[in-house]
Each structure stands twice: as C-alpha cells, then as structure tokens.
Amino acid sequence: MSELLGLYALWYREVKVFFRERSRIVSSVVNPLIWLIAFGGGLGASISFGGADYQSFIFPGVIMMTTLFSSIFFGMYIVWDKKIDFFKEVLVAPLSRTTLFAGKMLGGCTDALIQSAILIALGPLFGVSYTLFGLGIIAVFIVLIAAGATSLGLAIGAQMSSFEGFGLIQSFVVMPLFFLSGALYPIDSLPLWLKGITYLNPLTYAVDGMRGALLNLNAFPIIFDVGVAAAFVAVLVAIGTIAFQRMN
Amino acid sequence: MMIRAHGLTKTYRSLKAVDQVDLEIEEGEIFGLLGPNGAGKTTLLSMFATLLRPTEGEATLNGFSITKQPGSVRKSIGMVFQAPSSDDILTGRENLYLHALMYGVPKEGRRRRIDEVLELVDLQERASDKVKTYSGGMRRRLELARGLLHKPKILLLDEPTLGLDPQTREHIWGYIEGLAKREKVTVIITTHYMEEADALCDRVAIIDHGRIIALDSPASLKMKIGNSMIIAKVKEPRLESIRRLPYVSRVDVNDGNVSIVLSDAGAHIQEILGLLGEATHVELREPTLNDVFLQLTGKEIRAESAEGWAEKFVMGDGR
Numbered sequence: 001m002s003e004l005l006g007l008y009a010l011w012y013r014e015v016k017v018f019f020r021e022r023s024r025i026v027s028s029v030v031n032p033l034i035w036l037i038a039f040g041g042g043l044g045a046s047i048s049f050g051g052a053d054y055q056s057f058i059f060p061g062v063i064m065m066t067t068l069f070s071s072i073f074f075g076m077y078i079v080w081d082k083k084i085d086f087f088k089e090v091l092v093a094p095l096s097r098t099t100l101f102a103g104k105m106l107g108g109c110t111d112a113l114i115q116s117a118i119l120i121a122l123g124p125l126f127g128v129s130y131t132l133f134g135l136g137i138i139a140v141f142i143v144l145i146a147a148g149a150t151s152l153g154l155a156i157g158a159q160m161s162s163f164e165g166f167g168l169i170q171s172f173v174v175m176p177l178f179f180l181s182g183a184l185y186p187i188d189s190l191p192l193w194l195k196g197i198t199y200l201n202p203l204t205y206a207v208d209g210m211r212g213a214l215l216n217l218n219a220f221p222i223i224f225d226v227g228v229a230a231a232f233v234a235v236l237v238a239i240g241t242i243a244f245q246r247m248n
Numbered sequence: 249m250m251i252r253a254h255g256l257t258k259t260y261r262s263l264k265a266v267d268q269v270d271l272e273i274e275e276g277e278i279f280g281l282l283g284p285n286g287a288g289k290t291t292l293l294s295m296f297a298t299l300l301r302p303t304e305g306e307a308t309l310n311g312f313s314i315t316k317q318p319g320s321v322r323k324s325i326g327m328v329f330q331a332p333s334s335d336d337i338l339t340g341r342e343n344l345y346l347h348a349l350m351y352g353v354p355k356e357g358r359r360r361r362i363d364e365v366l367e368l369v370d371l372q373e374r375a376s377d378k379v380k381t382y383s384g385g386m387r388r389r390l391e392l393a394r395g396l397l398h399k400p401k402i403l404l405l406d407e408p409t410l411g412l413d414p415q416t417r418e419h420i421w422g423y424i425e426g427l428a429k430r431e432k433v434t435v436i437i438t439t440h441y442m443e444e445a446d447a448l449c450d451r452v453a454i455i456d457h458g459r460i461i462a463l464d465s466p467a468s469l470k471m472k473i474g475n476s477m478i479i480a481k482v483k484e485p486r487l488e489s490i491r492r493l494p495y496v497s498r499v500d501v502n503d504g505n506v507s508i509v510l511s512d513a514g515a516h517i518q519e520i521l522g523l524l525g526e527a528t529h530v531e532l533r534e535p536t537l538n539d540v541f542l543q544l545t546g547k548e549i550r551a552e553s554a555e556g557w558a559e560k561f562v563m564g565d566g567r
Contacts, residue, residue: 002352009349013335020337089333089394092297093350094322248300 006095010103011110018111028070028115032062036126039184049186050217055126057217060210061183063119063138064145064203067112071146072174074108075153075240079160082247101154101244105237108150109143116142128214137213137222141206141229148202148233151240158240158247181207187219202232250275250402250434251296255305258291258458265291267458268305273436273451275401278428280449280466281438282537284547288458289438290330293406296436297327310401323351326395326433330406332387336379340371340390343379344397351398365393368430369423385416392423396431403428405437409444417441421448442537452537456545470535473543474498474509478520481529482506489523496520498543509535509543 018024036055040062044054081087090100120138123130156169180194181203190198198204209225212218218225251273258266266288273279281289294300296309298318307314310324334343344362353361366372369389379387388408395403408424409417425448428435439445445452446466454462454469462469474497485506491499495516498509506524510516513532521527542548 005352006350009346012349013338013346016342017335017337086333086335088299088329089327089347090350092299092322092325092327093347094319094352095350 003095003099006093007099007103007106010090010100011106014104014107015110018107018114025115025118028066029118031069032066032119033122035062035065040126050215052215052217053127056123056128056215057211058184059123059126059128060138060214061181061207063116063142063210064181064183064207065178066115066119067142067145068149068178068203069174070115071108071112071149072153072169074111075104075150075155076157076160076166076169078104078154078157079163082157082161097244097247098241101151101241104154105147105150105240108153109146112146112150113139113142130214134213137226138210140226141210144226144229144233145203145206148229148236151233151236155236155240155243158243177201177203180204182219183207186217202229205229249273250277251279251307251309251436253296253305253307256292256295256302256307257304258288258295258300259303264458266295266302269458269460271307271453271460271463273434275434276428276432277450278424278435278437278448280445280452281436281455282440282442282445282452282541283438283455284440287440287455289440289455290406291458292455293327293404293436293438296321296402297325297404298322323398324400325402325404326398326400327404328388328391328395328406328408330410332391334379334387334390334394336382339376339378340366340382341375343390344394347394347397353398361397361399365397368396368427369393383416384412385419388412388420389423392420392427396427396433399431401434403433403435405435407438407440409439409441417444418447424448442541446537454537454541454544456541461544462540466537469537469540473535473540475511475534476509476513477533477535477539478508478510478513478517479531479533480506480508480521480524480527482525482527485524490520493520493523500542507539509539 036059040055040058048054049057078087120130120135180198180201182198187195187198187204187208205220205225205228208218208220209222209229212222212225249272251271253269253271256266256269257264269292281292283289291300295302295314296307298314298321301315309321312320312324314321338346341362344365348358348362363372366375369392371386371389371393374382374386379390382390392408405424409420412420421444424435424437427433437448449466451463451465452469453460464472481504483504485501487499487501487506490496490508495512496508496510500507508520517532521530538548
C-alpha cells in the first residue's frame with residue numbers, strides 16, 4: 001500500500017511538473033509540426049506511397065519520433081536529478097528502487113500520451129482520419145514506445161554521471177532508431193542490407209502497426225507488431241529496473 | 249540509545265572517508281558532527297541514512313540496523329540535505345504533500361500534519377507559492393518541515409545553514425532548537441561552523457580525516473583546553489617565563505599574536521602582560537570550539553566560501 005502511494009506521488013510529481021513547464025509542451029508539439037509541414041509538405045509535393053498522401057503517410061512516424069525523443073530524454077534527465085539534490089529526497093524515502101523506476105516510467109508515459117494527444121487532435125489538418133479502433137491501437141503503441149524509450153533513457157542515465165555522453169547517445173542511439181524505423185518511407189522496397197537493419201529495430205513494428213491502424217498500409221499483421229514491440233518493452237523495462245537497483 | 253555506531257568505516261579505494269567511528273547518541277539529544285570540509289561528516293550521515301553502505305562496521309538507528317533493515321531505518325529518519333532538494337516548480341504545500349505520500353502518512357490527518365509543520369517553520373502564508381519564489385532561508389525551513397512531516401524519531405541535518413547569511417543562520421538555529429523540543433526528536437547535525445555547534449548542540453564530536461578526535465559537550469570541550477584565553481599582539485614576546493607559570497596550560501604564537509590558554513585570565517592578566525612585554529593589542533576571551541580544533545589538529549576549521557555553494561545551486565534549476 002505504501003509503495004503504491006509512493007508510486008502515485010512520483011507519478012503525480014512528473015505530471016504536475018509537466019503541466020507547469022509549458023515551454024516543454026510547446027516545443028514538443030512544434031518540432032513534429034515542422035516535420036509534418038516542412039518535410040512532409042515539401043517531399044509530399046512530389047511523392048506519395050500506397051495511395052496515401054505523404055503527410056499522412058509519415059504521420060505515425062512523426063508521432064513515434066515525438067514520443068521517442070521526449071521519452072528518452074525524459075529518462076536521461078535522471079542524470080540532472082542525480083546531480084542536484086532533488087532526487088536524494090526521493091532516494092532516501094522508504095520506497096523500493098522498483099517503485100522509483102516505475103513512477104518515473106509512468107510519468108514519462110503520461111507526458112508522451114498528452115503530447116501525442118495534441119498531435120493527434122491536429123491530425124485532420126494533415127489529411128489523417130481516425131476510427132475508434134485506430135485511436136485505440138495508436139494509444140497502445142504510444143504507451144509501448146514511451147515505456148521502452150523512458151526505460152532506455154533511465155537505464156543510460158542511471159549509469160552516467162554527467163551530460164557529456166548526451167551527444168553520443170543522440171548520434172548513435174536516438175537518430176538511428178528514428179531513421180531506420182520506416183518512419184519516413186515504406187520498408188518493403190528497401191535494399192536487403194537496409195531492410196535487415198530496419199527489421200532489427202523495434203520501432204519499425206511500432207510505426208508499422210500505427211500506420212496499419214490509420215492507413216491500412218502495414219507490412220506485418222498489427223497483432224504481430226504489438227507483440228514484437230511489447231517484447232522489446234519488457235526487456236527494456238527489466239534492464240531499466242536493474243540499472244536503477246545498481247545506481248548510487 | 250537512539251543511535252549506536254560501532255567501527256563504522258567507509259573506504260573509497262585507498263581513502264578512508266570514515267574510519268572506525270564509534271558513537272552512542274541518546275534520545276532527544278542534538279548531536280553535532282563538527283569538522284572541516286572533507287572530514288567525512290556527510291559520508292557518515294549518508295551511511296546513517298542508508299544512502300551509502302558501510303565498508304565495515306555497523307550502526308543501529310531507532311533499534312534498526314542500517315545494513316539489514318534499511319527500510320525501517322528510512323521510516324525512522326527525516327533528512328535535510330546540504331543543497332536544496334525541494335522541487336522549485338511546485339509550491340511548498342505540494343512538496344510536503346508529495347513527501348507525505350512517499351512516507352505513507354495516513355490520509356486522515358495528512359492535511360492537518362502538513363499545516364502543523366508549516367506552522368512550525370512559519371511558512372503558512374507562503375505555502376501556496378512556488379518554491380522558486382522562496383529565499384534561501386525559507387527553502388531551508390520548508391525542508392526542515394518536510395524532514396519532520398512523517399514524525400521521524402531522528403532528524404539528520406547535513407549542513408543546515410550552509411550558504412545562508414549569519415542572521416538567517418541564527419534564525420534557523422532557533423527553529424531547529426524549537427523543533428527538537430516540540431517534536432521530541434533526536435537530531436544529528438553536521439557543520440563546519442563552530443558557532444553553530446556551540447549554539448545548538450548538546451554534544452559535539454569533532455571529526456578530522458574520518459576519525460572522531462574528541463567528543464563531549466561544547467562547554468566541556470572548551471574547558472579541557474582551559475577556561476579562558478588571552479590573545480596579545482607583542483613585538484618581542486618573552487614566552488619562556490609565561491610557559492613556566494603554573495596556571496598557564498598552553499602558549500601559541502601565530503603571526504605575531506600570542507595566544508595563552510589559562511585558568512582565570514581576569515585574575516592573572518596583569519602579571520602576564522608584565523612578563524610578556526609591551527603589547528599593542530590585548531584581547532581576553534573564552535576559548536571557542538575553533539581553539540579546541542586548533543589545539544587538537546594544529547589547523548583551523550576553515551569556513552568554506554558561500555559562493556561555491558551558491559554556484560552549485562544556481563546551476564541547478566531546482567528539479
């Protein structure tokens with residue numbers, strides 16, 4: 001019971017802070033809008049895939065990107081929390097590390113859902129239309145991406161003691177995960193080597209599943225996409241939990 | 249015994265941050281750990297708070313072992329950290345509310361208890377303001393209130409007045425004393441301010457290089473080196489004759505200042521000045537804990553500049 005109350009407290013804090021930091025919400029929405037308008041609009045003027053407008057084709061990918069970026073950095077923010085003393089107040093509380101980890105992670109998922117909700121509400125402007133089923137599936141994937149990316153960020157952040165490695169993580173983890181996920185192009189027609197790498201990326205399945213739910217342009221069955229993504233998330237959550245246990 | 253430590257040691261590679269510390273602290277005491285920066289005070293406190301695992305030795309707080317029952321230890325303590333650890337984007341009350349949840353303060357009475365501790369530190373009126381808008385002293389008070397919120401048996405205060413101006417510092421001392429009395433809590437406080445240990449603590453352990461080198465009430469510690477001091481500026485002091493006097497226990501020379509520890513300086517000052525030579529400046533005072541430290545270690549407890557701390561704080565956005 002007390003662990004659950006603690007979990008609620010940690011989650012409540014993250015959400016409260018999220019709503020107070022308006023600039024974070026604004027930038028988290030403006031960035032994907034630039035992708036949709038400038039990149040999607042620009043490239044969409046000359047290409048389209050599977051009969052769908054290019055802007056709506058990359059819409060699921062852009063949601064994935066927003067969730068991935070904000071969640072992974074939300075997780076890595078733990079480096080900052082550790083540096084200044086706020087996190088000590090949490091560390092010294094009579095709560096298990098698993099609870100601390102879960103509280104952070106659920107906070108990250110909630111933030112991601114709110115950001116994505118704003119984007120989804122703007123979707124019709126880019127020619128996206130929804131069914132209830134589609135929205136449900138998208139919500140599932142957003143939660144999966146956020147849970148996985150936050151866990152990854154927390155696991156990395158728990159090991160680091162300064163921000164020095166942030167650039168490396170950005171170049172070697174975040175960007176490849178995004179670009180090699182089929183967010184911006186269909187994956188069936190890729191050359192074999194690129195296809196191979198893309199198939200190893202769990203986000204490929206998240207994007208594919210969301211695209212299937214919105215546009216019926218999925219390469220795999222949606223249930224398969226959900227399964228693969230969920231399996232990856234389970235592994236990442238486990239890694240994150242262990243990293244938290246070991247963190248000092 | 250509220251706190252008991254035996255052979256407590258923390259080693260980092262070859263450095264012994266805390267070295268074989270034995271301690272017994274009784275219920276209701278305000279106990280001071282006094283020493284220069286890097287003496288191992290914070291490391292010792294972090295072991296009590298179960299944030300660090302001792303390399304060797306054991307301690308019990310409120311009867312619970314810090315190595316075997318960390319959960320119960322954590323429930324028994326309230327901790328106030330050196331640097332601000334409240335969330336400055338949230339209000340004072342919100343910070344307290346989160347703390348109450350994390351420590352499982354029951355729902356009935358949660359609100360009442362929050363109001364109670366806010367009142368203890370006189371922050372009721374600012375409770376709904378964001379912590380960002382608080383002064384350094386107010387923030388400390390909020391964190392004191394937070395440390396007490398879940399009615400801990402033991403309050404651990406790590407340099408509670410670090411970086412505060414002297415006036416605010418005394419103000420905080422008043423709060424700590426009042427809280428300890430009203431909440432009947434045992435307090436351990438680390439500090440490198442002698443005046444703080446002197447003004448606040450029932451007993452003080454002087455720590456240097458991870459070891460306790462003296463432990464007693466501030467009054468007894470000072471008594472041990474003699475009950476009074478004469479400090480005189482003398483060009484060519486004749487020290488030998490002074491040293492031979494039966495009531496003089498110690499004579500030091502520091503940058504042309506002669507400091508003499510003796511019993512009853514008032515009765516002997518004429519004789520001393522007569523023997524010492526022509527003095528341009530004479531001061532008669534009681535020994536301070538700094539003199540005790542100086543005598544024990546041959547060096548002074550240097551006060552850290554407040555700027556270093558402020559920089560660390562300013563760089564954080566408080567989250």
